[in-house]
Amino acid sequence: MRILAGIGGLAILAAVAVAIFFLGGFYSVAGAEPDLNLVHWALARVRTVSINRHAGDQPPAGLDDPARLQAGARAFATIGCVNCHGAPGVKWAKFSEGLHPDPPDLKELASDRTVAQLFWVIKNGINMTGMPSFALAGAKDEEIWQIVAFLKKLPGVSEADYKIWTAAR
Ligand code: HEC
The missing domain is CATH 1.10.760.10 (Cytochrome c-like domain)
Incomplete structure (x- = not known):
């Protein structure tokens, strides 16, 4: 149970980090930026x-x-x-x-x-x-x-x- 809760918590943290990265303007939309x-x-x-x-x-x-x-x-x-x-x-x-x-x-x-x-x-x-x-x-x-x-x-x-x-x- 505790492991499941841990995984759930990590997933939420990851989603928040992704949201901050994209919605906070950290992702660059520059056309000059090379793709990975x-x-x-x-x-x-x-x-x-x-x-x-x-x-x-x-x-x-x-x-x-x-x-x-x-x-x-x-x-x-x-x-x-x-x-x-x-x-x-x-x-x-x-x-x-x-x-x-x-x-x-x-x-x-x-x-x-x-x-x-x-x-x-x-x-x-x-x-x-x-x-x-x-x-x-x-x-x-x-x-x-x-x-x-x-x-x-x-x-x-x-x-x-x-x-x-x-x-x-
Ligand atoms: C403003 C620039 C621009 C104009 C104008 C343009 N193209 Fe393109 N075309 C591109 C870009 C950029 C790509 C590459 C897209 C990609 O890599 O996904 C492309 C890709 C293509 C492809 C390849 C698609 C594939 O299967 O990979 C074809 C065929 C093509 N264009 C034909 C045309 C034809 C015919 C015209 C005129 C009727 C035209 N293009 C006008 C920019 C343009």
């Missing part, structure tokens, strides 16, 4: 399994149609992605170096993800990171699928092609 390895690992894991479970949308027929892919390049260039993720021949905006977590290189990432996963992330964003929800920002599903089509081909897109596809018309 364990926190970094846990956040990445939670993100990956969450995206895997939620991403179930079916792509439209003919996803890799050249017209759709080129429209995707234009959308990618105009909607803001390029600021944080860069594009063939286009540098990431300087401010993206201040994002925490930092935005991945989509050329490398896109082949690791299914089209449904890419679609879901672009549509919904990733909470508490700099990755916005483009559905909230007004993008229609078709426009998001166009961007997905473009991302899937990204490793093979030359700077010259990207320039032509995104030229103002």
Whole structure:
């Protein structure tokens, strides 16, 4: 009985300490603060399994149609992605170096993800990171699928092609 009471007392003390740490302002929300390895690992894991479970949308027929892919390049260039993720021949905006977590290189990432996963992330964003929800920002599903089509081909897109596809018309 005494042992149980001791454990209960310790649990209450621990809860109070945690509350003081977070609600007393001791925890730093600074983006410049590095994450502990364990926190970094846990956040990445939670993100990956969450995206895997939620991403179930079916792509439209003919996803890799050249017209759709080129429209995707234009959308990618105009909607803001390029600021944080860069594009063939286009540098990431300087401010993206201040994002925490930092935005991945989509050329490398896109082949690791299914089209449904890419679609879901672009549509919904990733909470508490700099990755916005483009559905909230007004993008229609078709426009998001166009961007997905473009991302899937990204490793093979030359700077010259990207320039032509995104030229103002
Ligand atoms: C304001 C900066 C910002 C903008 C604008 C932005 N992103 Fe991101 N994006 C991020 C950050 C930061 C991450 C990393 C999030 C993480 O590590 O959990 C990310 C992650 C991603 C991922 C990887 C998700 C995964 O599965 O791990 C994809 C794909 C992506 N962005 C695509 C896009 C596309 C396409 C656009 C434009 C429609 C876009 N992003 C616009 C900041 C941005």
